[in-house]
Amino acid sequence: MSDNPGMDDYAEAVLDAVERIPPGRVMAYGDVAELVGGGGPRQVGRVMSLYGGGVPWWRVLRADGSPPTGHEARALARYRAEGTPLRPDGRRVDMRRARFTGDFPGDNPK
């Protein structure tokens, strides 16, 4: 179904995790890497660049809140549309509030 030719288990795990990120929330590449328990931030980034087209890719970004390189404008448009908390500058996501650990939908951004 949602798997394309050439996609391995690792890629599927990453895409699955990304699909679970609720609207208005985000996860850093490193967060996804730890959640799937393999590779690292760069590997997650590779998967997103290759197969991210079928998932809410804008909800995965850098640890400092910066949108994916080369997709800043597209991502910001999404954040504004789904009410993702942005920093005063409006160029980065407020990770303190928007970061989703994947623990449970009952998130609690202290």
Place this chain on the structure above:
DNA sequence: CTCTTGACGCCGG
């Protein structure tokens, strides 16, 4: 097998 590249992360300066 070696070198370069990449939708990254973190620590200085």
Place this chain on the structure above:
DNA sequence: TCCGGCGCCAAGA
């Protein structure tokens, strides 16, 4: 806050 450098890990040339 912005920039540069180093570390990390897998894929491609």
